[in-house]
Amino acid sequence: MIVTLTIQAVLAAITLFFVFNLAALHTWIERKQSALMQDRIGANRAWIVLPWKWAAPINWLLMPFNVLGLFHPIADAIKMFTKEDYIPPKGNKFLHTLAPCLSLFFALVGFAAIPFGNTIEIGGRVINLQVANINVAVLYIFAMASMGVYGVVLAGFSSNNNYAVLGGLRASSQMLSYEIAIGLTIMGVVMIYGSLNLQELVKAQGKYLFGWVPLWGAVVQPIGFLLFLAAGIAETKRIPYDAPEGESEIIGYFVEYSGMKFGMFFFTDYLETIMIACLATTLFLGGWQVPYLHETGFQFPWGATVLIAPLVVSILQMFSFITKVLFFCWLFMAIRWTLPRFRYDQLLKLGWYYMFPIALANVFVTAILLLWITK
Amino acid sequence: MIHTKIVDRPKLNLWEKLYFPEVFRGVLLTSKHFFKNLTLHMFHAIGLFRKVAAMVTIQYPEKLWKLPSRSRTRHRLTKREDGSPRCVACMMCETVCPARCIYIVAEEHPDPNIEKRPKSFDIDLGKCVYCGFCVEACPEDAIRMDTQILDIAAYSREGMKLDMNELLNPTKGIQKGVAS
Numbered sequence: 339m340i341v342t343l344t345i346q347a348v349l350a351a352i353t354l355f356f357v358f359n360l361a362a363l364h365t366w367i368e369r370k371q372s373a374l375m376q377d378r379i380g381a382n383r384a385w386i387v388l389p390w391k392w393a394a395p396i397n398w399l400l401m402p403f404n405v406l407g408l409f410h411p412i413a414d415a416i417k418m419f420t421k422e423d424y425i426p427p428k429g430n431k432f433l434h435t436l437a438p439c440l441s442l443f444f445a446l447v448g449f450a451a452i453p454f455g456n457t458i459e460i461g462g463r464v465i466n467l468q469v470a471n472i473n474v475a476v477l478y479i480f481a482m483a484s485m486g487v488y489g490v491v492l493a494g495f496s497s498n499n500n501y502a503v504l505g506g507l508r509a510s511s512q513m514l515s516y517e518i519a520i521g522l523t524i525m526g527v528v529m530i531y532g533s534l535n536l537q538e539l540v541k542a543q544g545k546y547l548f549g550w551v552p553l554w555g556a557v558v559q560p561i562g563f564l565l566f567l568a569a570g571i572a573e574t575k576r577i578p579y580d581a582p583e584g585e586s587e588i589i590g591y592f593v594e595y596s597g598m599k600f601g602m603f604f605f606t607d608y609l610e611t612i613m614i615a616c617l618a619t620t621l622f623l624g625g626w627q628v629p630y631l632h633e634t635g636f637q638f639p640w641g642a643t644v645l646i647a648p649l650v651v652s653i654l655q656m657f658s659f660i661t662k663v664l665f666f667c668w669l670f671m672a673i674r675w676t677l678p679r680f681r682y683d684q685l686l687k688l689g690w691y692y693m694f695p696i697a698l699a700n701v702f703v704t705a706i707l708l709l710w711i712t713k
Numbered sequence: 714m715i716h717t718k719i720v721d722r723p724k725l726n727l728w729e730k731l732y733f734p735e736v737f738r739g740v741l742l743t744s745k746h747f748f749k750n751l752t753l754h755m756f757h758a759i760g761l762f763r764k765v766a767a768m769v770t771i772q773y774p775e776k777l778w779k780l781p782s783r784s785r786t787r788h789r790l791t792k793r794e795d796g797s798p799r800c801v802a803c804m805m806c807e808t809v810c811p812a813r814c815i816y817i818v819a820e821e822h823p824d825p826n827i828e829k830r831p832k833s834f835d836i837d838l839g840k841c842v843y844c845g846f847c848v849e850a851c852p853e854d855a856i857r858m859d860t861q862i863l864d865i866a867a868y869s870r871e872g873m874k875l876d877m878n879e880l881l882n883p884t885k886g887i888q889k890g891v892a893s
Contacts, residue, residue, distance in 0.1 A: 374750040375743045379770040564733060669740075672747065676739040 341463070350450070350469045356660075357449050357612060360667070362411045364608040367667065370407065372675045382407040418601035426498050426594045433496035438595065438602035441489025445609035448482040451475035452616045453537040455626050455656045456633075458648070467626075467656070468537055475536040476524060479617065480517070483573060486610070487513040490575075490582065490591050493603070497594035505591035508682060509575060509582035515689035516572040516579075519565060522697035526562040526704040527555045527621050540625030544632075550639035552629045555622035561700050563622045569693055570614035571670060572685075576607060578677040581685050615666035623662045626655035780861055785845045787862040788836055790880040791855050798881055799855035802829040806847035806856055814840035815847060834880060838865055839873035 366381075373380030385404040387397055403409060425434050455467030472478050487510050494506020528534055531542035545553040556563040572579040583590035592603045619625060630638050631654060635646040646654070680688065729735050753767035771778055780786065791799045802819035820832040847856050860883040867873045 371747065373768070374754070375747045377746060377750060377767075377769050379768045379772075568733075672740050672744050673736065676743045677736065 345463075345465055346469065349465075349467070353449050353452075353454070353469050354446070357446070357609065360612055360663075361605055361608040362415070364611065364667070364671075365411050365414055366408060367671060368674075369410065371668070371671050375672070375675050380407060381410045384409040384413040415601075418598045421597040423597040423599060424594070429498040429594065430496040433492050434594070435599070437489045437493035437496060438599045438606075439489075440492065441486055441606040442602045442609070444482045444486040444489065445606045445613065448479045448613050449616065451478050451536055452620060453540055453625060454659045455652050456541075457537075458652045466537060467652070471537055472535070474534045476528060476534045476539075476621075479536075479613075480521060480524075483610070483613065484513060484517050486606070489603075489606070493595065494591040497591075499594050501588040502591050502593045504588050505582045505584070505593065508584075508588075509591055512572060512575070512579065512581060512685060512689070515686055516569045516693070519689060519693040519697045520569040520573065522694070522701055523559075523562040523565040523569065524621060525701050526559045529701070529704055529708060530555075530558050536620050536625070540620055540627060543624040544627050546639070552624060552627065554624040554627070559622065559700070559704070561696065562704075563618075565693055565697050565700070566618060566622065567669075569689075569697075570618060571673060572689070574607060574610040574614055574670070576611065576670070577674045578679045579685060580679050581682045584679070584682075611667060611670050612663065615663045615670065618666050619659060619662040625662075626659040628654055628658045631655070780863075782859070784861075785843050785848075785858040787838070787860045787865060787883065788841075788847070788856055788858050788875070788880060789860045789883045790834060790877065791857060792881060798831060798834070798877065799853050800831045800834060801827060801853055801855070802831045802834075803852065805850040805852060809846045809850040811844060811846065812840045812842045814838070831877060834877040836875045836880065837873060838875060839870050 370380040372378075382405060384407060386400050386409055387404070388400075425431050450469040451472050453466070453468040453471075457464050457466050459465070490509040490513075491506040494502040494504070494509070497503075527539070531539050533539050533542065543552070543554050547553050547557060551557055575582050583592075592600055595603060630636050631646075631651060633648065633651060635651070636642075636644040750767045753762060753765055756762045757767060793799055800817075801822075802817055804817055804819070807813075807815045807817050814837040816833070816835040816837070818832040818834075819829045822828060822830040843858070845858055848858050862883060865873070
């Protein structure tokens with residue numbers, strides 16, 4: 339019992355460590371990637387240089403971090419924590435404090451169901467590389483993601499600010515319209531692999547079409563994949579779907595927030611981006627699957643086999659998962675810095691008039707094809 | 714008669730209305746820049762292709778933009794050959810100044826050929842709008858705006874005031890330790 343608990347705690351710690359660090363690094367990725375995309379150089383002024391003579395080797399080691407601006411997230415954190423934490427005098431103090439916590443909490447708990455590797459055996463004990471092996475993981479994650487909107491709505495409601503309320507309302511209606519589209523796009527995948535358990539879903543994606551095409555979600559559900567990406571970005575409330583935040587018209591639901599409470603909302607945005615990246619990887623790009631990598635090693639479709647130790651296989655699989663997640667993070671960042679934002683009515687129109695019917699049609703077509711094939 | 718030119722919104726064809734291909738095209742364009750600059754930055758780090766710029770940014774305090782020689786920057790007072798200011802305290806600049814940032818106190822010049830000289834000549838940079846009228850108004854070419862000093866910053870309003878000594882011998886920055 340205690341051993342199981344320890345293993346779960348270690349898995350949770352690993353997941354949390356990875357997620358938190360990636361989210362903090364997202365501030366850096368955002369600055370640097372946008373800079374490179376726009377022929378700029380990006381933030382590179384937060385330097386740590388020790389003044390003593392004996393610290394020269396340490397300074398030499400710190401130099402690449404200095405030049406790349408990797409200390410900016412730390413500078414941001416220091417700034418956020420030392421800023422004045424202002425609660426509007428006519429706002430609701432309790433809800434105002436609760437809202438960012440709710441937002442962050444529901445963004446974080448979803449990661450528990452994401453499998454980041456196959457089951458491994460250590461000392462005769464089978465460990466699932468996943469914090470919680472939930473049977474209805476897909477439903478759980480979407481339940482948590484949609485609970486996240488409570489934080490946003492409460493933030494708007496408790497701030498006693500019209501713009502904040504407007505931001506909160508926009509966020510809730512946006513979430514409602516895209517939650518439906520996103521749920522329907524996932525139905526296609528769930529129908530094909532026949533499971534709501536994410537680990538099972540990933541395992542089912544290890545098969546091959548015609549013997550050589552990996553049977554990933556993106557291969558069997560290309561339209562679902564595109565719709566998921568589009569609706570997923572809407573879930574993160576980032577440009578081009580940033581109507582709830584809309585810096586140029588309403589500041590958004592966090593207009594009355596300062597200091598680390600604002601930081602938590604900011605962090606939630608990044609966490610949701612990572613969440614959507616993880617989900618897109620798990621559902622559509624085969625999760626931790628490496629093409630042609632089986633439990634004993636590579637088995638290529640042309641007959642060649644390379645035997646690899648089981649531990650190396652697990653490490654390769656985890657590496658594959660992280661690479662795919664990072665790719666999606668990169669893609670979302672590229673989209674965020676490429677596109678202008680939607681107007682609010684365009685956003686809802688896109689959700690209800692186009693994404694929802696297409697997702698519905700996708701489910702119908704998938705169902706008919708499945709019936710036809712399995713018959 | 715007023716000519717109105719009506720610019721119609723460009724009609725989108727089906728391919729563009731599908732939105733995804735156009736998004737893909739946009740991301741392709743920006744990521745082309747991204748990967749080009751990323752490769753160039755990496756090459757620069759190991760000392761290759763330094764001539765090909767990866768960014769348009771000028772790293773400001775280390776590298777300075779070369780200003781055109783006519784640009785109006787911080788003021789200075791020109792000197793006679795003996796080092797005294799050319800200014801004859803005629804008050805033309807003080808009069809013409811739209812921001813009223815020049816304060817001159819005149820006194821008699823020991824040389825009988827010159828009528829007056831400034832006892833003190835202060836410019837409040839916190840008020841100055843850099844219009845250059847003082848330079849145009851000066852009959853003696855005693856005030857110029859060609860020091861090329863742009864990094865004007867101070868911790869207080871008092872710190873933004875320049876006295877005659879500072880104007881005659883312009884140094885970089887007005888307060889020590891504020892702007893290099």
